[in-house]
Amino acid sequence: MIELMSEKDLDQVVEIENSAFPNNPWSRAYFLKEIRDNDLSEIYVEKQGDEVIAYGDLWFMFENCDLTKIAVKRDYRNKGHGTRMLKYLVNVAKHHGCEYMHLEVDVNNIEAVSLYKENSFETMRIRRGYYDNGADAYDMVKILIEAKPRTVLAIESSCDETACAIIDEDLNVYSSVVTSQIDVHARFGGVIPEVASRMHVEQISTIVKEAINQAKIPLKDIDAIAYTIGPGLIGSLHVGGIAAKSLAFFYDKPLIGVHHLKGHIFANELVRKLKYPLMALVVSGGHTELVYIENDQSFKIIGTTLDDAIGEAYDKVARVMNEAYPGGPVIDKLAKVGKRHYSLPTPKVDGLNFSFSGLKNAVLQLVKKEETLNNPLDKNDLAFAFQEVALNCLIDKTKKALEQYPCKMLVVAGGVAANSRLRKLFEENFRNIDLVLPPLKYCTDNALMIGCAAIHYLKNEKFVELSAPSLASMSIED
Amino acid sequence: MLTLCIDTAYRYLSCALIKDNQILSSYSKECFKRQSEEVFAALKEVFETAGVNKKAIDSICITEGPGSYTGIRIGMTIAKVIGEMLPCDVYTISTLRLYAADRPNCLVVLDARANRVYRGIYDKELIVKYDEAVPISEVDISGYNLVGDGALFDRRSDFGDIPEAFLATKHMWKKVEDIAYLTPKYLKESEDYVR
16 A cells, blocks of 8 residues: 655655665665654655555655655566556646646666656756766656637627627537517617617626526636627617626636627637648628638638628618518518529629619619519519529629638638528539528637637637727727 | 615716715725726725725615616626625615705706606605606706716706715615616617617
């Protein structure tokens, strides 16, 4: 059994010491001092009856534990006693709350070096001429704490969803709570900023509390607080920002301000690992952007809309047809039963940019013309015509972008990525590249996506101050 | 009782730590439209000055409105989130009631824009006229102790000592029964934004 060394073991230990380390043994007096006076030291012995067969000495220095000695009596070597003692000492160090264990070993002591390597000690460096006889030593270290993946609590409030989620670095999802204001805004025919801000402040504490309750992770164990810093509706951003900062301030956590679109892009990591360089097509009510991403810190907008975002065009076309807000799902549904009947002009824009206001106006003109001619308007066919033209613009430009910027992966992100026709067309048109379409539940705004992006900020140590202003507009390139 | 008081509802950023009947530390600065960026630096200062652990508070008192919509939401968001999570009690007080403090015969006016003001009339502890948004032309200031945007009436604007006002009105703070349902008193309904 292994126990703390006492003075009656001294003679036997000194004998083993002299035999194991003939060049530079510790003296009897030194061992005695180690037992009696060194509060930072603990020596353990393995005994069979009264016979000492192995011993090891530890020094505890805050988070570090130094393994200063380990030796096995000659007749008992190569019988697993060294391994047994080492494992025992590692456990002792863990119980002391040490974070790593350190030792020096003679580079020529092949048996000892391999024992340490087998027990996951790693060589940090070589100390030249460390021993009195001129031999070199390895500095070896074993990490004792099992690094737990860090957790992030993320808040999203940039438009009309109040959301909070908890996720860790390994993308384990602990909770994701979203309340949408869409029913309220549907009554108003669109998002009214002041109304959105009011609903955020009503919901915010309930959502945060619910996310924490579902995750069963107390706030003190969260490693960082993240929120959408922009772009978005400024009043809405403020509420989520103040909520996040309140938690960061009261619980002394680092604060991460996430770009909303990076959230949409990194949400795709919940599907599979992203590969760089990466092309992202971000399509939502506020954005139509082609983003070339070299690595998780390098974003370049290579194409954007010159006027309306594609989601905005869907909303406006739905309104022209007297259909409800939001327009995306409505038009998607109508178009499914529509057929090729009306023809609408394809927007002509140079380069990788988009334009949808001409298309929207063409729809308006067509509706007026049919009215003047007293032709009944077939909404299904009109939805079909609009959707085919709009989505083919996305496909054309994305193809062009990939020709100019070869990528290993293509991701589609944002609310419009939920469109069933878009998903089908992209699957058909991009068979030669690794295409990721986000699951439907991650297309609309949520906090999980902010958490996914926040993990990258955390790894890159990109934090913001409590005084950081929320930004209605901000470039993804910054 | 150790209370963190916060007013971000109008022109000032004011906060105070009040223990029983004593102000341990306070901060008050005109900070119109910059409260969201400065509020946590101010909170840090009051906690450090008082030498009090942030988590040691057992209540938060905030102004519930009227005032700047964004401003009201700052204090209220802090109170709702921390009130639920810490958790601690939350108290509210009308912005106008707070600024009136314990003055007799006091008319409080805040600019509500579009030629209107938020008006409340208080006589010490009594409410003479409830808070409401009224056209400036309907407000007669004669005979009152005027507090707030006096400049609208060619008087000096004066908001008093806001941290002291929190202390003076302590017995008038309203305890929030269910923090989840706490909402600002904007004195203007969401429905007004529909048209």
